[in-house]
Amino acid sequence: MYNHILYIEDDEEVAALVEQNLRDSEYRFTWLTSGKDIDIYIDEVDLVILDIMLPGLDGFTVGKRMKEKYQNLPILFLTARTAIEDKLTGLEFADDYLTKPFHPKELLLRIDKLLKRFEKVTLETINIKHVKFDVEANQIINTDTNEEIILTEKQFKIFQLLVQNSNHILTKEQIYSxxxxxxxxxxxxxxxxxxxxxxxxxxxxxxHPQIIETIRGLGYRVRR
Structure with missing residues (x-):
């Protein structure tokens, strides 16, 4: 399950916490500090997490415009605004509202429920060259021989991370951490x-690897 989450939040510390929890749960993650560049990513994301207090346009305005244009895109407010008036305003168009401070497990549960409600949860079989990665079964098959490729735990996690971020270069620092x-x-x-x-x-x-590319001076990439 490699759903793509867009998080719009100007607090770097909160964003880092959310990113770590989402990546640990195998979500793809994009972070923006304002609603300025959402059009670049909006067509490829499955869910938006949105703060209210943002530089420029506030979260209510950003979220309402997104929902008007993308009705099947779930929006979850994650904000320090606890007043009932704010919750009612947000829930007029958004699909959920969670206040800070929050427990990461609650956030993950709410995300999971929204993805299921909007039928965004996808279990994939990913084919790369002669390799088939069954995401649901966590199984890797060599399609030339129809045999399972057995990896160690660390090898599997590295490959899974690279596939999860296909077409993107991951630095050694990102992979290792x-x-x-x-x-x-x-x-x-x-x-x-x-x-x-x-x-x-x-x-x-x-x-002469064709699946796991070395990007000299940067890191590695799996191209799909």
């Missing part, structure tokens, strides 16, 4: 070694 849950130290070869062994299991020719 997501998989190992700790900061990447420059010069550490752990990730490089895991990528090498992962390619030996995934690629037809590990010396």
């Amino acid at each position: 997501s998989v190992w849950k700790e900061p990447y130290i420059e010069g550490d070869k752990t990730l490089t070694v895991h990528i090498r062994y992962l390619r030996q299991r995934i690629e037809k020719d590990p010396q």
